[in-house]
Amino acid sequence: MPQLSREELDDIYAFAINLGTSAGKILLDAAKSRYGDDRPEERAHIEKENAVDLVTQTDEDVEAYVKSQIAQKYPSHKFVGEETYSKGASRDYLINEEPTWCVDPLDGTVNYIHLFPMFCVSIGFIANGKATIGVIYAPFLDQLFSACVGRGSWLNETQPLPLVRNPVPPLPVTAPSGCIFSCEWGKDRRDRPDGNMHRKVESFVNMAAEIGGRGGKGGMVHGVRSLGSATMDLAYTAMGAFDIWWEGGCWEWDVAAGICILQEAGGLVTGANPPENPATAPIEEARLGSRLYLAIRPAGPSPTESGRQGQERTVREVWRRVRDLDYSRPGA
């Protein structure tokens, strides 16, 4: 495929920021229609019938809006969205070398239903198979995260990411101790010893337990956080607020924008499942579509190692403590 020029990319980036902001506003307006003071009778009806249906409708409306805006401005670009995909015939990974928009109109759907502020729209633009532009907008928090390859990562277009950056702090020598560990319980709650829930919980407890505990696997992380949005998890890892994010089960539209923002900020993203030898296995960039992710925040050098070395050391320490998760693609 022909490379996009710098100017073309910058145009697409500006368009994506506007699109993310206006799509987020639609989400927020729909949320406010549930608690505004107008038309109480209609609202009573809506809440009683099914807040979930209302949210599903908003989800679909926002995806249709985003898709049509893109089709109008860039008719030659491909579009992969959560709603389109769920209703489509194929369960394959649909992203190839063509310029492709990868969009989640509403990440953190459960949060949105309950009006917990950690929900957002996620717009990724992929060129030659690589996440090249990312825009995440959380309208209730009015937080906009954005990045374009070569242009850095930003909060609200004014604050470069990671926030602490002159210099960017190294990862703790004792990582995962001293780190904030971000993880999610997910939807797979089957109570089977070898199910994903129990594999996750065993991993969480290893990361949390005191040093020396759990047969040497205790990681004594500084904190365990669960927000209910993979996209927000990635955004806060790019910001430097979370040191480690480990998750299985998300889709490419949940993470395309976030991975771009994380990488452009200097973060690392690889696979969640530990390789046979965590101490020596190569640390490869996560494949979009793999559904299994381990992200490490941007890190600066310490007197004894580069930022990248600190990130790789942290990856290996996480791999040593987590179990492999079982999230294959339905069509694979």
Place this chain on the structure above:
Amino acid sequence: MPQLSREELDDIYAFAINLGTSAGKILLDAAKSRYGDDRPEERAHIEKENAVDLVTQTDEDVEAYVKSQIAQKYPSHKFVGEETYSKGASRDYLINEEPTWCVDPLDGTVNYIHLFPMFCVSIGFIANGKATIGVIYAPFLDQLFSACVGRGSWLNETQPLPLVRNPVPPLPVTAPSGCIFSCEWGKDRRDRPDGNMHRKVESFVNMAAEIGGRGGKGGMVHGVRSLGSATMDLAYTAMGAFDIWWEGGCWEWDVAAGICILQEAGGLVTGANPPENPATAPIEEARLGSRLYLAIRPAGPSPTESGRQGQERTVREVWRRVRDLDYSRPGA
């Protein structure tokens, strides 16, 4: 003790809102000094030496500021703050019938160190032993939660809580299924089968697991959230974003403001530890200072029960699934 008049209370409320907002601004300014573009050399030094010391200093500074402002305006009122308490000789519960300010200058300290936005100042005012005024300000999010007995609960002084309120939705018939469950891993990470970490994790897994799982204890909650701030957990429960918050180990200054805001919004707060007979035990208001809390969001009536009945039903369903936690007062 003489009752405070409506006018006196309203004056104290207005003062507390101003105080919380200005204290929060000090927190945010100190955070920004860690990532601003001025004096990079000084900042490099600070980050390298110890972000934790810097935060401890800010914590103490903000408490000193809040304490002095109160002493100036209300010299007869008592003051109980986290920093004062930790350095004091007594580990007793220090709140009696006198008008008392109960203040956490910085809740979510670990978040603040890492610059994850879920940190806040918490200012509670207690009259005749009861949380009467509460102000929580999260400056990074610019979210102000406030309440005064008889005046309702508010977000940013303009939006009444809970957000969805015309009508306030009932709790799900299937609760805890359908609910967002807020909980924290805490600092006690001892890897002992009967330690608090394992008791908590067992409870979390019961709440999360599929219906029918865990020997009938599976609660299939809609989501599990951990923010790392008891105060923010309570604020979001008052908002209606979280349905259930269950936690042990927090202190009165972590929860005094939040309990006032939750109760004034129509929420219920009782003890975290299950009584001998969860199905029939009386549901008593949590004692401030008990360190063990179970909070349920504001709830409206359904065709078959009152809001309070739905809350009590949910309390019993949680008690049936959680283990008792061991957090006594050090001086008790």
